[in-house]
Amino acid sequence: MERVKPHTLSGFMELLPKKQVLMDKITATAERVYSLYGFTRLDTPLIESSEVLLAKGGGETEKQIYRFTKGDTDLSLRFDLTVPLAKYVAMNYSELSFPFRRYQIGKVYRGERAQRGRFREFYQADIDVIGDGALDIMNEAEIPSIIYRLFTELGLTRFVIRVNNRKVLTGFYDMLGLSDSAADIMRAVDKLDKIGPGKVRAILTGDVGVPEERADEILDFISIRGSNSQVLAALGRYAGRNELFDLGLSELSAVAEYLVAFGVPEDHFALDLTIARGLDYYTGTVYETTLLDHPEVGSVCSGGRYDDLAGYYTDKKLPGVGISIGLTRLFFILDDVGLLSDRVPTAPADVLVLPMTEDRSAAVGLATALRAAGIRAQIYAEPKKFKAKMSYANRLGVPFAALLGEDEIASGRVSLKDMRTGQQTLMTAEEAVEAVRGALWSSAGERPVRE
Amino acid sequence: MERVKPHTLSGFMELLPKKQVLMDKITATAERVYSLYGFTRLDTPLIESSEVLLAKGGGETEKQIYRFTKGDTDLSLRFDLTVPLAKYVAMNYSELSFPFRRYQIGKVYRGERAQRGRFREFYQADIDVIGDGALDIMNEAEIPSIIYRLFTELGLTRFVIRVNNRKVLTGFYDMLGLSDSAADIMRAVDKLDKIGPGKVRAILTGDVGVPEERADEILDFISIRGSNSQVLAALGRYAGRNELFDLGLSELSAVAEYLVAFGVPEDHFALDLTIARGLDYYTGTVYETTLLDHPEVGSVCSGGRYDDLAGYYTDKKLPGVGISIGLTRLFFILDDVGLLSDRVPTAPADVLVLPMTEDRSAAVGLATALRAAGIRAQIYAEPKKFKAKMSYANRLGVPFAALLGEDEIASGRVSLKDMRTGQQTLMTAEEAVEAVRGALWSSAGERPVRE
Numbered sequence: 074m075e076r077v078k079p080h081t082l083s084g085f086m087e088l089l090p091k092k093q094v095l096m097d098k099i100t101a102t103a104e105r106v107y108s109l110y111g112f113t114r115l116d117t118p119l120i121e122s123s124e125v126l127l128a129k130g131g132g133e134t135e136k137q138i139y140r141f142t143k144g145d146t147d148l149s150l151r152f153d154l155t156v157p158l159a160k161y162v163a164m165n166y167s168e169l170s171f172p173f174r175r176y177q178i179g180k181v182y183r184g185e186r187a188q189r190g191r192f193r194e195f196y197q198a199d200i201d202v203i204g205d206g207a208l209d210i211m212n213e214a215e216i217p218s219i220i221y222r223l224f225t226e227l228g229l230t231r232f233v234i235r236v237n238n239r240k241v242l243t244g245f246y247d248m249l250g251l252s253d254s255a256a257d258i259m260r261a262v263d264k265l266d267k268i269g270p271g272k273v274r275a276i277l278t279g280d281v282g283v284p285e286e287r288a289d290e291i292l293d294f295i296s297i298r299g300s301n302s303q304v305l306a307a308l309g310r311y312a313g314r315n316e317l318f319d320l321g322l323s324e325l326s327a328v329a330e331y332l333v334a335f336g337v338p339e340d341h342f343a344l345d346l347t348i349a350r351g352l353d354y355y356t357g358t359v360y361e362t363t364l365l366d367h368p369e370v371g372s373v374c375s376g377g378r379y380d381d382l383a384g385y386y387t388d389k390k391l392p393g394v395g396i397s398i399g400l401t402r403l404f405f406i407l408d409d410v411g412l413l414s415d416r417v418p419t420a421p422a423d424v425l426v427l428p429m430t431e432d433r434s435a436a437v438g439l440a441t442a443l444r445a446a447g448i449r450a451q452i453y454a455e456p457k458k459f460k461a462k463m464s465y466a467n468r469l470g471v472p473f474a475a476l477l478g479e480d481e482i483a484s485g486r487v488s489l490k491d492m493r494t495g496q497q498t499l500m501t502a503e504e505a506v507e508a509v510r511g512a513l514w515s516s517a518g519e520r521p522v523r524e
Numbered sequence: 525m526e527r528v529k530p531h532t533l534s535g536f537m538e539l540l541p542k543k544q545v546l547m548d549k550i551t552a553t554a555e556r557v558y559s560l561y562g563f564t565r566l567d568t569p570l571i572e573s574s575e576v577l578l579a580k581g582g583g584e585t586e587k588q589i590y591r592f593t594k595g596d597t598d599l600s601l602r603f604d605l606t607v608p609l610a611k612y613v614a615m616n617y618s619e620l621s622f623p624f625r626r627y628q629i630g631k632v633y634r635g636e637r638a639q640r641g642r643f644r645e646f647y648q649a650d651i652d653v654i655g656d657g658a659l660d661i662m663n664e665a666e667i668p669s670i671i672y673r674l675f676t677e678l679g680l681t682r683f684v685i686r687v688n689n690r691k692v693l694t695g696f697y698d699m700l701g702l703s704d705s706a707a708d709i710m711r712a713v714d715k716l717d718k719i720g721p722g723k724v725r726a727i728l729t730g731d732v733g734v735p736e737e738r739a740d741e742i743l744d745f746i747s748i749r750g751s752n753s754q755v756l757a758a759l760g761r762y763a764g765r766n767e768l769f770d771l772g773l774s775e776l777s778a779v780a781e782y783l784v785a786f787g788v789p790e791d792h793f794a795l796d797l798t799i800a801r802g803l804d805y806y807t808g809t810v811y812e813t814t815l816l817d818h819p820e821v822g823s824v825c826s827g828g829r830y831d832d833l834a835g836y837y838t839d840k841k842l843p844g845v846g847i848s849i850g851l852t853r854l855f856f857i858l859d860d861v862g863l864l865s866d867r868v869p870t871a872p873a874d875v876l877v878l879p880m881t882e883d884r885s886a887a888v889g890l891a892t893a894l895r896a897a898g899i900r901a902q903i904y905a906e907p908k909k910f911k912a913k914m915s916y917a918n919r920l921g922v923p924f925a926a927l928l929g930e931d932e933i934a935s936g937r938v939s940l941k942d943m944r945t946g947q948q949t950l951m952t953a954e955e956a957v958e959a960v961r962g963a964l965w966s967s968a969g970e971r972p973v974r975e
Binding site for chain 1: 526527528529530531532533536537538539540541544545547548559560561562563564565566567568569570571572573575576579590592593594595597599610611612614615616619620621623625626631633635645655658659660662663666782785786787834835836837838839872873876884885888889892895898899900901902903904905906907916919920
């Protein structure tokens with residue numbers, strides 16, 4: 074037979090079983106946390122009509138889109154979970170109750186240039202709250218508080234959610250008479266961390282054409298630092314000069330206050346005037362999340378408040394707020410910097426049942442009893458030597474092996490071997506169930522990340 | 525703004541939130557049951573290189589495949605989960621431990637003609653056990669026993685897993701000197717349920733060219749009916765004439781015996797000589813699963829034993845046994861025939877917290893306490909009238925609303941309203957947590973299907 078070399082496309086993550094367990098634990102934690110906050114799960118197609126998916130125009134991502142025809146139909150793979158949400162809400166408007174809170178965890182596709190840590194197929198984990206005509210500011214604080222809880226439950230400790238407000242920025246540039254250049258200015262300011270204030274100033278006064286003294290005012294503004302109350306106090310000095318700015322400042326103050334009420338410690342969120350998020354889409358609070366020890370990877374969770382989710386589909390005004398985690402990339406980074414825990418049990422079974430006799434009915438009976446008790450059990454049915462069986466158990470990393478030889482069967486018992494200690498104890502099936510159950514409790518709460 | 529009419533492609537299932545909860549419950553049940561039997565979860569890309577995906581040749585499905593190019597790369601969307609498994613095992617052979625037990629639940633793509641109940645994007649839920657060179661027969665009984673358990677946990681009662689063995693069929697046709705026509709004969713026999721024995725006989729003696737007396741022998745053979753022991757006894761009368769047949773019969777007997785040992789009641793599996801599964805791929809035990817009250821929908825879960833998983837990628841002999849559920853289609857059928865339960869809680873939250881005062885810190889505190897106890901809570905933050913708030917609670921179907929007005933806050937309590945009974949009780953936050961937790965227990969075990 075002519076053979077094809079099996080391979081997986083570059084930019085597509087495919088994990089070995091033990092790593093997959095950790096990835097699954099991260100995904101399951103996100104699902105659990107999102108559910109606790111009353112978000113309902115959506116599952117939308119990966120393929121949409123190009124007309125629908127690209128209604129807004131793909132912008133920078135357009136050339137990255139996987140687009141093709143099948144028959145006469147022009148199709149595209151989704152490149153984020155926001156456009157499918159907009160479609161869904163516009164389509165099902167009369168069936169949904171608002172505020173509509175949904176989460177979606179699914180794969181999206183972007184044909185980016187392949188490079189280390191960049192993926193063409195990757196999971197996004199999104200939450201959004203959509204209002205019908207209006208949406209209370211409290212949601213803009215609850216969203217990052219959910220991310221705080223999720224990251225904490227994953228086991229991360231060294232992260233900060235950076236918060237800003239687009240109205241504050243837009244109002245400030247308006248105040249300076251620079252509304253027309255605001256987008257260019259924000260793009261330049263966004264590079265502050267990478268290129269430093271000197272070069273940002275040079276871009277502002279050069280390419281963007283900002284007058285010298287205005288550039289200094291901008292640099293003063295974006296270098297406002299300190300505790301959240303210090304930042305708010307510094308912003309307060311600009312109050313009363315621009316309506317939009319004042320509204321943004323009051324929103325930012327409210328968000329900061331609610332974040333504390335929602336239990337986010339002050340050292341895990343920072344008001345940061347350099348955060349803008351590229352898209353015009355955002356109109357209020359915006360978020361980025363940074364791993365403190367790995368600033369080089371940029372934001373691992375971003376989002377914000379928008380006023381018009383689905384204007385290209387419907388005349389309903391649907392404001393919302395949402396945030397998205399690039400789970401595949403986050404997983405890659407955590408693995409890369411050595412933060413994935415080695416304490417999470419990654420074996421596919423809790424007990425490997427090893428029949429040592431021709432008649433394997435005792436093994437079937439024991440496995441059935443274990444499974445009935447919620448314990449994951451595998452029968453090793455292959456007629457291999459004892460050594461091969463134990464070697465298999467070791468390679469899988471199962472915590473227990475249950476040996477059923479003639480002696481055990483004759484006495485109606487099982488030899489339960491703790492694979493970590495090597496200790497082997499003769500006991501009844503009921504005792505084995507209890508022993509395994511007790512041991513599993515101790516590792517059940519292990520978090521996928523250890524920082 | 526020019527608007528695009530939002531729509532979802534035909535043949536793509538997209539559910540409203542309450543239906544999605546039921547679909548998710550079915551998927552979660554499959555994951556839980558598969559895990560209990562020691563299967564590890566895999567997640568492979570939806571896009572593969574066409575060279576890899578179509579190495580075997582797509583056969584009948586080839587023209588249904590979503591195939592396109594991106595840059596210079598010839599890509600295809602996976603059309604099942606078996607080819608990606610073959611690729612994965614061949615690629616990662618030295619990293620895996622055999623028998624390798626994996627489950628995968630994921631979307632696959634087939635551009636079939638759109639018709640009711642046919643999907644172009646659908647979930648498959650697969651389990652496979654792959655051996656390295658050999659695989660014990662016990663696996664061929666364990667696999668359908670897992671399906672029995674899964675279907676039972678879903679709430680289905682009226683189903684039967686039909687079991688046959690390809691060696692019995694191949695050996696029988698060999699016995700009759702009809703080896704060369706065996707594939708055509710099996711295809712004709714496969715139509716027995718639909719067209720009846722008379723027409724099957726006509727095809728056999730006509731198109732297939734089987735002699736009259738041989739056709740009668742075939743019809744006698746495939747009309748063997750009765751209890752599993754009666755079928756085995758009837759097959760025993762053919763024993764001793766063909767080695768492959770005898771081997772197949774011993775395998776079928778062993779599988780029937782183990783199925784009982786694994787706890788599958790005799791009325792939930794049937795030895796059925798008409799089952800063949802189209803593909804040459806299968807070499808031993810084969811399965812189909814029928815809903816007794818809906819035979820018209822055909823098999824909802826099929827699979828079997830194969831000897832060569834990945835011959836087009838590797839010279840390693842990798843025999844295995846697997847079974848696949850078309851989850852999307854099964855869900856569609858269950859919904860269509862009215863078998864989805866209306867007792868599963870489908871609300872996105874267990875408690876809707878309703879602040880009635882300007883200061884909403886009590887609401888935030890209560891929601892935080894509920895969530896800390898694992899109770900799904902949503903704060904309704906919009907400044908709407910009481911009636912609108914209660915109407916929202918009713919539409920979501922939340923079992924409880926927690927009212928926080930001035931009186932409640934002043935007394936450090938909450939009015940917990942049971943939305944089903946309308947009863948409203950003033951209590952502390954701790955009491956509310958306990959009351960909700962108790963009520964949730966009673967509906968936690970509801971199965972997604974009610975038969």
